[in-house]
Amino acid sequence: MTVFSILGVTLGVAALIIVLSVMGGFEQDLKGKMLRGQPHLEILAENPILGFSLNDVPLDQLKTAIRDGHGFSPFTQGDVVIKQGKHLAAVNLVGVDTKFDNSMWAFHETVVDGDLESINENHRPLLSLEENRSSFPGIMLGEGVAGQLGADLGDEVTILSPQAASGAVLFSGGTITRTYVVTAIFRSRIFTYDSKWAVVRLEEGRKFMPDYDPYLDIENFVTGIAVNADDPYDVDGIVSRLKAQFGQLNFRTWKDANSALLFALQLEKYTMGAILMLIVLVAVFSISGTMMMTVFHKKTQVCLMRSLGMTQKDIARLYMFQGGTIGFLGILLGLALGLGVCFILHESRYIDMPANLNSIRGLPVKFLPFEYAVICIMAFMLTVLGALYPALTASRQNPSSGLRYS
Template identity: 35%
Template sequence: MKFESFIALRYLFARRQQSFISVISIISVLGVALGVASLIVVLAVMNGFTEDLRDKILGVNAHVITMSAAGNISGYAELTKEIEGVSGVTGVTPFIYSELMASSSQGVKGVILRGVQPKSADKVLTIRKYMIDGGFPELERKGLPGIIIGNELAKRLGVGIGRRINLLSPSGKKTSQGFVPRVRNFRVVGIYKTGMWEYDSSLAFVTLNSARELLGWNDSKVTGIEVSVSDVNNADKVAKKITEKLGGYPFYSRSWMDMNANLFAALKLEKTAMGVILTLIVLVGSFSIITTLVMLVMEKTRDIAVLMSMGATKKQIRRIFMLQGTIIGVVGTALGFALGLGVGELLKKYQFVELPKGVYSMDKLPIIHDWTDLVIIGVSAMVLCFLATLYPAKQAAKLEPADALRYE
């Protein structure tokens, strides 16, 4: 063991008359550890919340949507083939979008209607993960046209699987008796629950043919084309490629990031704000390191003078106290990582923290550790602890042996 390391450890864990210094050292270590652990747990929760929200949004929406400035697309079969040839695309399905009224014997509710191709939509959308009962294949059953609705909408209308609801389209037709809206009966063949009230209370799925019949559209017209990609984080790049492949105007493509930019920007800002706030805890811990070292310098003035009289250089004295602060930082950071990761695993396994139902889009705290965040936390904690050692170490190295020993 080097001379500086031996002295640093001896001073840091002093006994007998200097036991107070050891207590302060332990408090400094705990301060750093609690700050690091808090950062790890909170950022893991924020990552989990963002990931869960993203998965639920992508459960009912595609990664990329291609539409036309004309408002709808005719002859979509050729466009579908062209989009399938774009690198990064894993699935393509046409869709129809409209807003109309749903009613039953127990209620009325405005809904967003999505006409889909059950086979291709099941490959593009992942809403099957949130199905309570039924699924896209049930939409093509013979008999009365099928419809899939959210659990909140089902409660509002007082319907369940097999029950009938009426859809009223605003695009009706003129008759001798005036304007008559189109009304069609549908049978509930599926109910889903994403946990997001906006979707569960207002989004309904039917087949393309049922949607066209209700809206009075011809067989070749759709609102747009939904696309799934291999990497959701590169959806914006794939959207740009699709637009270029289709020749630009009147076609345009938007990724899920563009359509939910404000939401995820707010989540990112909140995560950054929480990170800054909790970093202050680590900063407080680093200030306690300064206190520990300053008191140690005052306590060990005579020892420092003796060491310098025996040949220790100012550089070695400075290094002793810098090593002390660094050791506190290393031990505190290591304990913080152990505590933070341990609490995270307990939350993930036992889910003992429950969230109010109806307030959040999930019932339990989601935990996802991001290695980038962990590296940044570790490096930041060590840097703050190291910077805290500079002033006390400089003051210790400035001591003059003659002045320190004059009154001893």
């Protein structure tokens, strides 16, 4: 029975270590994609839709205020509809300036056809049969958007702006539709970006801001400024400093943009840990039951030791030591088994993942020393508590009654 009690603790501890390590690996992989796919910090106007002027908030002033940041890049952003032939796609149109470092965006260095610099030039549609056909600005599409539209390099697409006000179009030159030529396609392997993003140069993106007029070009209006922090996990410190100096602006970190998903990951991790801890709890009841049987069968020996001079504390300490030994051995074996399986999963290249997870080659594993320590301590405390009642029962045995019937 003692062997089965040890095995129960072993399996419980091993299951906790393996599951939390794999979940931690998935969490780390997902956070890595978040940090590669979007800026660590976005500096926005009080009304993010309207944007703000770079003449009022110069980039040099922001760079001075953010000492532990890099990759400053102004951008525009808006919801538009792209049309190619009979196909339509609702996308997020992003305007960027290629003179700046755009490494924080998902499309950077993920171009599979064409190149990002091509959006700075005008191009003639590849299949145009007219010699004097006009040229149009370039646009880069996510692979999913291009597939939805059936568009390829050199194809002509039209952007429709649902945000353009009729008054702005009639009196100040606002844009409802504009034609572009597909000059690049990117594949970031992040579904949100590949299926929803299109990229144009900053001046073109500005034309799809609400209530556009030439004044926005003069004042260098942008939706925001993207910044990468040297330490993305300490981005809140940068925000607190900026709020004191630029109270008229808003700030959105990568944590804010993904707050619901991050909370769900943490909740799932703790919930799974609590559920698996029940395995250890069942093992603790097994230990308690095994020790109660030992107390019953060894009643005579316990009474004999009492009559030879051992105190109640000595008997209780003896049984507590037995319970602690069972727990310690189970925890030690469970730790070895759990870490061994995690190492095999970490090094394995033979686990087939679903096709839609093509960016993950195997089960991701993250080794979590602190969590392992917490698991071992909690499991040991539970096993000691499980041994407490049998130990107290044994210590309260009456020596005379035990020896009388022996």
